[in-house]
């Protein structure tokens with residue numbers, strides 16, 4: 001049962017079914033859309049429409065009854081999906097059910113307010129065992145102002161839910177939070193980008209572990225200001241709403257004009273968190289370009305802004321020797337980009353010409369050498385920004401966001417370009433097009449190193465900026481198919497399903513400490529696919545943690561993401577370079593097995609961190625022990641995602657062994673590691689069945 005189902009009887013009953021869930025709602029006598037079920041599969045024919053519980057005259061239907069898309073007005077006191085201002089100043093909405101359209105996989109329900117607003121609610125069944133929801137608002141009056149417009153509301157018939165999301169900041173993105181839902185929780189971004197602090201999703205559960213328990217999850221595909229609201233009602237439910245943030249937002253629709261909200265992907269599982277992750281990863285992968293991500297070398301931590309043609313060629317030669325497939329020149333190659341005496345940088349951004357001092361003959365000698373070495377070439381850009389001392393700013397001081405009569409602040413010495421201006425869009429698109437046309441470039445790292453601020457009078461720019469960004473990236477990809485684009489925003493500031501639909505690779509954090517990264521990647525993997533989780537091995541002591549972690553641990557940690565190397569290879573000994581080459585080779589051999597990602601349980605009192613990939617042809621176990629304590633206690637690793645009846649060959653305790661998938665998943669293997677920063681990888685090859 002994976003389809004849209006409609007029962008037209010006394011009540012209209014709507015069902016949207018995927019393999020593991022049903023989503024059901026109905027139309028009330030008042031013409032409202034009453035939410036009935038988001039959970040395990042049920043047949044519409046069985047649905048009992050229970051009376052609405054109202055004990056007193058204070059329990060009013062609009063407040064008590066969970067609705068699909070509650071607008072502002074009547075007795076509604078919870079968060080509302082839609083708030084408008086009519087030309088007459090009126091603000092109450094009265095959305096009435098009008099009818100529906102249905103195909104096998106998509107249901108559209110039409111709502112109408114006689115004062116001049118149409119709302120279409122869309123429900124699409126996705127192949128990844130999830131649904132997609134979004135809303136389309138049409139104005140039938142001239143100048144309808146949208147003050148708040150969410151993508152969807154969901155209702156869960158329990159009050160005792162646990163909410164998972166992330167918190168953090170630069171250098172500490174994706175720190176998992178697990179909290180009991182009490183009252184109302186708002187997770188939002190006001191930074192103009194999806195930000196370092198939270199991520200636009202909610203994973204709600206009851207007694208869930210990785211492999212058991214009920215989980216409701218929903219994630220918004222948008223990279224700008226977002227708002228996720230989780231709210232307990234007084235009537236035993238929890239409401240969940242996701243959408244663009246209404247903070248400082250106002251969208252004006254002309255007569256006949258529409259606004260389409262970003263979509264939300266939603267799913268339900270009774271198999272715990274891992275099942276939810278796998279289905280969300282499948283959704284993410286369905287948006288992303290295919291193929292393995294290349295092993296890259298990036299020069300940022302090695303050189304910072306101090307790039308030169310000869311220095312980069314020397315790094316490229318070493319990078320090729322250790323097996324890198326892509327060489328990326330980071331910041332510093334353009335304009336007059338160099339830190340001043342105080343270390344500040346106020347120049348370069350906007351002037352996307354090659355620095356003639358650092359590259360006297362342009363980029364060609366470097367790119368030619370990189371290609372001769374058998375690698376692809378990639379380059380760093382920060383297209384949405386401009387520095388005050390640049391030629392671009394001197395020519396177009398009015399191209400930045402600014403408040404009338406005020407001075408605009410810089411952050412990291414730079415301004416944000418007003419990407420909602422057609423001239424700016426044209427400039428950015430042309431600059432990228434020329435860069436990619438004139439040079440043999442296979443990869444762009446697209447950075448954004450400051451949040452938006454002081455955006456001026458236009459209150460729609462929070463949204464329009466991101467729409468323009470998506471359009472420019474899509475245009476670049478259309479004109480230069482095959483080019484991969486990495487999203488970076490001072491580390492992991494721009495990771496969400498909206499970004500996943502246009503970018504190919506994601507820089508999760510500037511924190512490259514191999515131990516910190518284990519937790520960043522664990523939390524990232526709850527919702528986002530590890531396929532595009534870029535991780536570099538960098539030098540020690542780490543610039544941020546000042547920790548010196550052994551090379552093997554650093555490689556193993558980076559290898560469970562998409563491997564990159566950011567070390568200063570010119571300072572490494574031949575022996576270290578040979579070790580790097582060995583790990584890169586090992587990673588390439590493991591890459592085909594790295595399909596489904598598992599966060600394994602550690603039953604030991606010793607702090608093992610256990611992760612696994614599984615695929616049709618085998619599995620890879622990544623085990624880490626940051627610090628050996630308690631007399632080197634062992635752990636037992638029970639694998640997941642194997643074929644129970646198949647046989648797997650692996651090397652363990654220096655012996656080659658063979659076991660069934662059933663055995664490895666039920667009994668598991670004992671793993672005993674010693675020392676500080678111990679790590680190991682065990683490969684399981686499917687040999688029979």
Ligand code: GLA
Nearest residue numbers: 300330331447488490491510
């Ligand atoms: C940001 C990125 C880094 C690097 C620098 C360059 O901080 O996250 O990886 O590209 O910008 O300025």
